[in-house]
Amino acid sequence: MKTRNPWLARICALTLMGSAIVQADEAIDAHNVNAFWGVSAEKLEYRYSDSDEKLAVIETDAWYGSDELKFRWQFTGEWEENHNAWETLENQFLAQTPISEFWDAKAGIRIDTPEGPDRVYGVIGLTGLAPYWFEIDTNLYVSDKGDASVDFEAEYELLITNYWIVSATFETLLAFSEDREIGVGKGINSTEVGLRLSYDLIDRAFSPYVGVVHERKYGDTADFARASGGGTEDWFAVVGARLAF
Amino acid sequence: MYDNYYEPETIDIQKGEVVRFVVENHGQLVHEFNIGTADMHEAHQEEMVMMVEHGVIQGGTINHQMMEMDMGDGHTMKHDDPNSVLLEPGQSGELIWRFSGDTTLEFACNVPGHYQAGMYGDVRFQQ
Amino acid sequence: MxxxxxxxxxxxxxxxxxxxxxxxxxxxxxxxxxxxxxxxxxxxxxxxxxxxxxxxxxxxxxxxxxxxxxxxxxxxxxxxxxxxxxxxxxxxxxxxxxxxxxxxxxxxxxxxxxxxxxxxxxxxxxxxxxxxxxxxxxxxEPFRYDREYVVQLTDKHPHSGDRIMRNLKSSPDYYNRQQQTVMDFFTESREQGFMATLHDRRMWGQMRMMKADIEDVQGFTGLINGKGPEQNWTGLFKPGERVRLRFINSSAMTYFDIRIPGLKMTVVQADGNNVQPVNVDEFRIGVAETYDVIVHIRDEQAYTIFAESMGRSGYARGTLAPREGMVAEVPELRKAPMLTMADMAGHMDHGDMDHGSMNHGGMDHGAMDHSSMNHGSMDQGSMNHAGMDHSAHGGGMPEDPFYASGSGLLPTASNGGKFLSYSDLRAQSPLYEEREPTREIEMRLTGNMERYEWSINGVKYEDADPVVLQYGERVRFKFVNETMMTHPMHLHGMWSILDVGAGKWNPIKHVISVAPATTVYMETEVDAPGEWAFHCHLSYHAAAGMFRKIVVEGGPNEDVASGDAQAKGGDA
Structure with a gap:
């Protein structure tokens, strides 16, 4: 809770920096739009597992900035209903800049405050569009405890029609060292594979979906999970919506 | 003749009158002075399209060599009908016509597009 | 003063x-x-x-x-x-x-x-x-007509301009509902074979480009004089009359293909300047262009003015009728065209040549784009034959120098008749003496669709220096379109003399539309001192940076650029 206020201050600082990059030239003001923003929720969903686990999952993204420099706030939360607790509660504050036609580099900070111990990470990452339309997002994290890890996400959208869309996602986390306190083992930690069928109901602003998600933990991470009474592999049925403003 | 209209746009004729027209092209483009019915003009326009497509008429010039060329079927693209004169800019020509007064006639330029754009005039018969 | x-x-x-x-x-x-x-x-x-x-x-x-x-x-x-x-x-x-x-x-x-x-x-x-x-x-006027109407088109969108721009920046395909789907894949596989279709998708996928990327902003209602297709703007005539229609495309983003089934149109003016009349069945009007046509209506019946968007995602409709309330059949929209590898050629050359400047040293493309280029050139032949809507098989493929050879955008008239091309346009009366241009200025039309960035010579307006011209010059502009979009380029204050290869008869315009992967030349007599705008007239391209300031130095009396100079200019 203590950390809330500094975050707010940080957001304000980012916003101010953002407006400073807009030049005060009248002609440019009248003809060029330099700063944009976007708020979206890629996932806003409820998951039921075959082992009766119930999760509310939220992934939101808010950004402000220009073609050259964007500031992002990405939030990920997983609320576990059975324990009434945030299994994941993650905020990333990032600056993002293009490095090639299809790729952006990003750097910033990630603050995890779930149930249990907190962590703060430095982040550098790469996000963009790979050939054949795969959306890729990958990051290197170094925690305040000195542990390094990498995550990788890929998404592919298959258009059944121009409104019915199947999106396939793959996520994995790989740690270079163990952080037992937060249940992270060395090596591949986990994978998550999802398949969601959505329908664009209002523009691309509101797209409800249903789907399935498979989560699996590996190696020491799986052992840690078992030790704390959790499962290591789950199939979830998913219902939710994608939002974009 | 101007680009692309006639001055005057109406001529008054007595039935049976023989008229000698002196036609001057004051424009910068090739123009025609052709007397006929609307249907005749329409038919003639197709020939004129061919003349333009084959480069006989190019904006402000007439390619006379091209005109004489045999089209392969014994026809040439000669423009020598008695009811018509075809003029380059600055040229003038004459046409003598006897108006019987039995049909509705127009004088028109059938260079593609010119008639449609309004390069035509009416022949009015005095009662 | x-x-x-x-x-x-x-x-x-x-x-x-x-x-x-x-x-x-x-x-x-x-x-x-x-x-x-x-x-x-x-x-x-x-x-x-x-x-x-x-x-x-x-x-x-x-x-x-x-x-x-x-x-x-x-x-x-x-x-x-x-x-x-x-x-x-x-x-x-x-x-x-x-x-x-x-x-x-x-x-x-x-x-x-x-x-x-x-x-x-x-x-x-x-x-x-x-x-x-x-x-x-x-x-x-160098033509005759009995009455006239303004036919002003626009692409009215339910979203505000700001919102559209923001959505495009967030997701460039936000409004594109003509993307190729799994269903299309199956249909195409059946028609052209599974491997060919797979190969086609692979090529485009490798480039991360979309064949369906023709209209950035779909979902609009086409209006004629403020009226939607259902509200049906109607112009009255008496049979036998000649009617002059003054078409103006005031759209933000949309090119229209216009026809009046049952009537031939004679184009007599383009962008306000008279042209040598051309009889056509259909014509394409770029954003911000105007065309005046004369129609001769003999019969006592209604005619539909049908303006399909170039990407066929929408249309505007009006009626010419002898009496209020009479309507004619409204045609179906034709099948949406698709870009071909030919339309991508400019982009691929660009990829080859000057990535460095635009893309901060492209990490992944070097190799990638090369391979797709090879595919491109190898497969162009088969590609172009493949199911485009103007399905002239084999040698009968129509050509127009203002479209890339084999372009998917090349229009054909719905009745098989004459479709107006820029190369048909000739000035009715030359406005300027013909002379050699004093210099050439190259303007590469550049952009990045995935980021919705648009620029000239790879530089956006906010980062660009003005283009400086000298009063009295005749400048030849070379537009090289390296993008897969069509850009209507508009120069303020001075005429754009479009080079159609007709010398002094080249038509005089204020908007020059440049199709993907084509190079188009225009010449400008620099006869207006002061500061002027020059930009792509697609609203969201201009706002994204496809815009320049033009500064004309000097003046008729060397009395640089002020209202006084203008007044004196009249003296000289």
Missing amino acids: TRRLITVTLALFLPAIGMAGEYDLTVDRVKIDTGDFVKEGIGYNGSSPGPTLRFKEGEDVVINVTNNLKETTSIHWHGLILPFEQDGVPGISFPGIKPGETFTYRFPVVQAGTYWYHSHSGFQEPNGAYGAIIIEPEGR
Whole structure:
């Protein structure tokens, strides 16, 4: 809770920096739009597992900035209903800049405050569009405890029609060292594979979906999970919506 | 003749009158002075399209060599009908016509597009 | 100063005393009802489109524009030759018109024809701030017609301009609902074979480009004179009459293919300048262009004016009828065209040559784009035959020098007849002596669709220096379109003489449309001192940076660029 206020201050600082990059030239003001923003929720969903686990999952993204420099706030939360607790509660504050036609580099900070111990990470990452339309997002994290890890996400959208869309996602986390306190083992930690069928109901602003998600933990991470009474592999049925403003 | 209209746009004729027209092209483009019915003009326009497509008429010039060329079927693209004169800019020509007064006639330029754009005039018969 | 200007004018045109039209325009918030939706927008004198302004060549006009909005506004007189302070581009010609303020435009009318006016501030134009201008010539028109109508088209969207821009920046395919789907894949596999279809998808996928990327902003309702297809704008005629239709494309983003089934159209004017008449069945009107056509209607029946968008995602419709209420059949939209590898060629060359400058040292492309290029050239032949809607198989493929050879965008008339091409256009009467250009300026039209960035020579407006021209030059502009979009390039203040290879008969325009992967030349007689705008007239491309300031140095009396210089200019 203590950390809330500094975050707010940080957001304000980012916003101010953002407006400073807009030049005060009248002609440019009248003809060029330099700063944009976007708020979206890629996932806003409820998951039921075959082992009766119930999760509310939220992934939101808010950004402000220009073609050259964007500031992002990405939030990920997983609320576990059975324990009434945030299994994941993650905020990333990032600056993002293009490095090639299809790729952006990003750097910033990630603050995890779930149930249990907190962590703060430095982040550098790469996000963009790979050939054949795969959306890729990958990051290197170094925690305040000195542990390094990498995550990788890929998404592919298959258009059944121009409104019915199947999106396939793959996520994995790989740690270079163990952080037992937060249940992270060395090596591949986990994978998550999802398949969601959505329908664009209002523009691309509101797209409800249903789907399935498979989560699996590996190696020491799986052992840690078992030790704390959790499962290591789950199939979830998913219902939710994608939002974009 | 101007680009692309006639001055005057109406001529008054007595039935049976023989008229000698002196036609001057004051424009910068090739123009025609052709007397006929609307249907005749329409038919003639197709020939004129061919003349333009084959480069006989190019904006402000007439390619006379091209005109004489045999089209392969014994026809040439000669423009020598008695009811018509075809003029380059600055040229003038004459046409003598006897108006019987039995049909509705127009004088028109059938260079593609010119008639449609309004390069035509009416022949009015005095009662 | 005003008095002096008038005195000078008097001295020049003594007989024309008292020729001064005064007009009042208010800029208002208005309701726009398209029949499909009702949307708050911006209009003039309480309506969108605004009133049609009728000027007479040779008169001095005075236009009082009162801004009733809560934001700054401006009016640009599109295609008019006038002193640059009167051109209405905020930050270039003048500071703009503040809320509550009245700005008085004063300029001599030195031309005739069909033009239009629109706001040059933000996205006020897509939001409804546009209207038509008709200028009667001093002498007679070089054509005959019995009546005339303005047919002003636009692509009214239910989203505001700001929102559209933001959505495009967030997700460039936000409005594209013509993307190729799994269903299309199956259909195409059946027609062309599974491997061929898979290969096609692989090529485009490798480039991360979409064949369906023709219209950035879909979901609009096409309007004619403010009326949607259901509201059916109707122009009346008496059988036997010749009707002059003044088509103006005031769209933010949309090219239209226009036809009137059952009638031949004779194109007599393009962008306000008379052209040698061309008989056509259909023509394409780029954004911000105007075309005047004459139709001769013999029969007592109704005719549909049908304007399909180039990407076939929407249409505008109106009617010509002998009586109010009579309608004719409204055709179905034709199948949407798809870009081909030919349309991508400019982009791929670009990928090869100058990635470094634009893309901060592209990490992944070098290798990638090379391989796709090879595919491209290898497969062009088979590609082009593949199921494009103008399905002339084999050798009979129509060609037009203003489209890439094998382009998917090449239009054909729906009745198989004549479709107007830029190469058909000839000036009716050359405006300038023909002479060698003094120099050539290359303008590469560049962009990045995935980021929705648009630029000239890889540089966006905010980062670019002005283009400096010298008064008295004749500049040859070389437009090289390296993108897969079609860009209508608009130069303010001076004419764009489109090179169609006809020498002194080259047509005189104010918008030059440049199709993907083509190079188009235009020449400009630099005869207007001051500062001018030059940009792509697609609203969201201009706003993204496909825009330049042009500075013309010097002047007729070396008395650089001011209102005084203009008045004196009349003396010389």
